[in-house]
């Protein structure tokens with residue numbers, strides 16, 4: 256699968272595995288979630304036998320299980336001409352053929368899944384077993400609701416697509432063997448394939464020649480254009496041809512980089528800020544979205560909040576902080592909603608960063624807890640998105656083409672930084688929250704709670720300080 260994404264990635268994985276970047280806690284969480292999904296999938300096939308062990312021992316155990324008539328195998332191992340595969344689920348059919356079932360924690364069939372299954376089917380066929388059907392078992396995010404998880408999975412028949420790829424498999428495998436036989440790593444340009452279908456672990460090394468202010472920071476520049484620029488050796492914005500075709504938004508950013516100065520529409524920013532009403536609530540959720548839901552009414556991967564932070568700025572300039580963090584494995588939503596509807600006043604603006612996220616969570620909570628629906632809908636109606644200022648009216652070369660609060664904060668408010676925090680990103684907060692819930696070491700558990708509170712609190716304090724910094728930029732709006 257690595258070879259299909261990038262020949263160089265395949266070569267590096269085999270020859271220089273130590274150069275791969277280590278997995279972040281968030282990536283590890285995705286992998287352990289995949290393991291959990293795999294184990295749950297096996298429960299749908301009672302009587303299946305798990306093939307344990309590694310390498311040749313697993314291959315032998317698979318052969319023994321088949322020889323003794325075991326009708327369903329998990330993690331069956333096969334080897335053919337130096338190629339080794341393990342199949343998530345392999346089930347004998349009444350016709351005497353075998354059904355190969357690949358389990359994925361994704362919510363739909365992806366293009367690379369066909370190749371994944373085709374390679375397995377090819378090798379299993381070569382060992383003498385006959386794969387009659389190929390299935391992809393993925394998460395059902397449409398009609399499955401906790402606590403009824405009987406339809407957690409959707410099984411898609413991908414036999415036709417796999418059969419279509421099978422004739423191409425030997426040629427691909429020979430090509431990959433030839434690449435691996437080379438002593439020198441393949442030379443390959445960076446490109447879209449570095450992140451699709453999966454983020455590559457060798458980006459740090461392969462992309463080290465990319466300048467900080469590169470064409471990759473231009474907002475929404477499409478990959479056809481990026482690939483054409485890479486082919487011409489143009490990576491720095493400074494090297495773009497004059498009059499290179501860009502959208503108005505991209506041109507504003509590129510001009511701000513080339514001129515080395517911010518571009519801001521003070522009148523538009525002043526008009527936006529004038530919409531805000533005291534008390535101004537600066538608000539942020541942290542949310543979780545497990546593949547296998549565990550609270551009533553939730554679908555797989557459906558987001559639910561487990562934490563919020565709220566800074567409340569009064570007209571007299573005073574600032575209060577309120578927060579909620581759910582610290583046990585019960586459903587966080589009801590206690591969180593009760594605290595939230597008490598902490599946020601019935602009047603005043605509610606400032607968020609990237610409004611669609613908070614709006615969607617508030618509307619879902621309103622549906623799930625009708626007794627709070629009026630208050631929650633009223634809060635959702637008052638949301639005001641601070642990010643819009645940076646999307647529409649303020650470009651700065653040092654934002655690096657992004658409107659993320661992580662990029663905006665260090666430029667406008669140098670005394671606040673995420674870099675000093677133990678938790679620095681939303682996906683990391685998700686991983687830490689999961690770990691904190693089951694952590695038996697109380698000191699460590701407390702530390703993780705403190706880290707989560709500090710991270711979420713910084714998110715809303717950052718908004719307060721960015722708001723003040725914007726006011727200070729405007730001649731008619733001295734800091735309040």
Ligand code: SF4
Pocket residue numbers: 260261262263264267443444445446448449450455456457458461462
């Ligand atoms: S970073 Fe890109 S070019 Fe380098 S190995 Fe990965 S996919 Fe290939």
